[in-house]
Amino acid sequence: MNEITRQAVPAYPGQPAQPAPPAPPAPPKSKRALKTVGTVLGVAAGVVIGKLAVAALVGGTDGPADAGRYKLVPPATFQSLSLQDSGPRVDAIKQGQNQSGPAKPGTTRVAVVYADQAGTAQLVVSGAAGSFRDEDPGAELTTALKGMGLKEAEITTHDAGNPAGGAMRCGTVVIAEGSMPMCMWADHSSLVTVTVPIENKPVTIDALAARARELRAVMEVSGS
Helix, strand or coil, rough: CCCCCCCCCCCCCCCEEEECCCCCCCCCHHHHHHHHHHHHHHHHHHHHHHHHHHHHHHHCCCCCCCCCEEECCCCCEEEEEECCCCHHHHHHHHHHHHHHCCCCCCCEEEEEEECCCCEEEEEEEEEEEECCCCCHHHHHHHHHHHHHCCCCCCEEEEEECCCCCCCCEEEEEEEEECEEEEEECCCCCCCEECHHHHCCCCCCHHHHHHHHHHHHHHEHHHHH
């Protein structure tokens, strides 16, 4: 579409033409970048969790005894942050999850953001709960991170914490917009990716792993 030229305002007869009113300012580039980066981050997180769910999902009763014992219930608040379960960034996570196809029977997807009092996202969480049979969840997480371009030496192993044991792997994924620290936990009941928005102040992998572990302790609850 051609840009509309802003013309001078016609004057009354005998009066000089009045200058055209100034054009409204363009949106700040930083805000446009925020939206773009948020979408990329959400899609990346969603794709990873989607791949994990497809790889590890099992139906029936031939899985481990603790399969499906827990469910994911994101708390309304976490470390002074408030839950956001809607909005553009959440939509981006769901878009990423959908790239792996529809949710498998018996699984429940989670796509939430935790934001500070100003509404600024601090944690982005994408996951799925269900019954999973994989005997080595850590290997699945390592495979997923390798699929995002990380070398094995760049993937770190962390204590997965409570309540369900399992495994946690972390790494810094590099995309066009910058570096994205990511931690993932997996057990026989859940698969979850926790990231920090790229536009935020960088955090260390150890700090993100600790926060993911603390979130897990209040988010993964008994399914009975």
